[in-house]
Amino acid sequence: MLKRFLIRLWRLAWWQKGILAGLGALAVVAAGYVALKLYGNTQSNSGVYIGEWFNNRGDRAHLITTREQCPGAPFLLPSEGFIGLLWRDPDGPYTVLHRHSGIDIFGDGDPGEVPVYAVYEGTLTRLPEWKSTVIIRHDDPLHPGDTIWTYYTHMASEDGKTSFVDDAFPPGTSEVWVEQGTLLGHQGEYAGDALAPVGLHVHLSIVKSEPDGSFMNEADINNTLDPSPYFGLHLSIDGKPDRPIRCVAEH
Ligand SMILES: [Zn+2]
Incomplete structure (x- = not known):
């Protein structure tokens, strides 16, 4: 045979x-x-909540985490909304081989409506080619003397033609001082490709510095930090936290 x-x-x-x-x-x-997707699903519960968020517009407010500062935490959330994908999350479009490098906060509103604020004081830069992105350099409040960065993106219309970054920070802005809570722009749907809108949210990641003091490539999880201790919120996928995410101290 x-x-x-x-x-x-x-x-x-x-x-x-x-x-x-x-x-x-x-x-x-x-x-x-x-096989990778199935394995990833055993490590993440985010997809279930993301489905609930987008399929149930009229009844989704219970998934929202508000912008109240958690006790003892230096950072304040950049936006109010449902925290869908978490740090190290392998849920789609990510996998266990390419994990999510930050957190995704899905605002309850339309593109250009949901404000995005600086999580902590520092100096803001927007590279000339950035349509929907800014980055802020901070003195690390948890490790004084170290430099870290917070990276905010998706602040543009789905075709990338209208930027929702605030007019105070035009392309080419370099090292402008901002306070915690400074308005940076508004949430959008653009992720670098007009043909692949991502659903209204802001992506935030905490990025490490290169030895020369510049920021590392935030798309690589190894170049980022777990945001949980900075916000006092359970923001890592480890332990698959329920949504809404709440302050760690309240558990
Ligand atoms: Zn993201």
């Missing part, structure tokens, strides 16, 4: 063998992706 199958395979033309090999490789990649 197997022998006959192998002989038949051997007699196929080279291009037929090529097509078979290609299909085989595709099947292996697809199966690997599905």
